[in-house]
Amino acid sequence: MNEIKLFCPATIANLSCGFDVLGLCLETIGDEMIIRKSSEKGIRITKIIGADLPMETEKNVAGVAALAFYQEASSREAFDYGFEIEIYKNIKTGSGIGSSSASAAGAVFGINELLGCPFTRKELVTFAMKGEVVASGSEHADNVAPCLLGGVTLVRGYNPLDVIRIDSPNELFAVVLHPHIEVKTADARAVLNPMIPLKNAITQWGNVGGLIAGLYTQDYELIGRSLEDVIVEPLRKKLIPGFDETKFDAMQNGALGAGISGAGPSIFALCKGHKTAEKVAFAMSESYQIIGIPFDMHLSKINPEGVKIN
Structure with missing residues (x-):
């Protein structure tokens, strides 16, 4: 070859x-x-x-x-x-x-x-x-x-x-909304605080453990409860216009959880089932159109x- x-x-x-x-x-x-x-x-x-x-x-x-x-x-x-x-x-x-x-x-x-x-x-x-x-x-x-x-x-x-x-659990789907703005990884790292309150660290450790356990046991509710970021997301979301509104609409329409993909600006949501993922994708699209920034939508199974x- x-x-x-x-x-x-x-x-x-x-x-x-x-x-x-x-x-x-x-x-x-x-x-x-x-x-x-x-x-x-x-x-x-x-x-x-x-x-x-x-x-x-x-x-x-x-x-x-x-x-x-x-x-x-x-x-x-x-x-x-x-x-x-x-x-x-x-x-x-x-x-x-x-x-x-x-x-x-x-x-x-x-x-x-x-x-x-x-x-x-x-x-x-x-x-x-x-x-x-x-x-x-x-x-x-x-x-x-x-x-x-x-x-x-x-x-x-x-x-x-x-x-x-x-x-990945069989019914897990990802929805990704990519706004047509660029957030450089270096800039996204620059807003982070190197000092983390112990209370936040404990919450985050629990969520990581819960997410891993949820994936292994295919417990979608546990996966959803664990998709919470108390350390990075609160600092980075200000770099992404419309983040809070888009995440809220994703959750209201059945997403297990939603957050920032990598350093941003893409916003992701995890969903149980293709039907729910389609509903969440539509809701996120509707929400982001109000912002006035062009975007791409992606809906995907997890690639094994x-x-x-x-």
């Missing part, structure tokens, strides 16, 4: 209570990538469609992740060729649904496949994280982990990296597979 075409899915990070440790993989929206072997050693970005992103390997999320993987793979087993990467962006940059992660995860997954899979999907997370530094200034796995592994992922720790994949060959 000398060429591979990939679907690189969008993701929702944090899931309200799980800042920087929880993520979820979506099924209906994602980038496409084509990766092929090249006679020229190294990594080259040859085409980017759908976004104005740097073509230089060292400045591109996919390029940096691919280069980290390439260097490690070639140190283990010598090969005399390189790789070219074409990126077709369907996930808007700065949308809060893992645009950079899709590029980073897709790049390392594709090259790994073309090399005969010397690394597991879980091992690929480490390389994909290197690309996230370009986008946000830090290595984090809450988007790249679900993108690579599918389902819901918990990053238990980083030193060493410890990622747990959790199957992650990055896949098209």
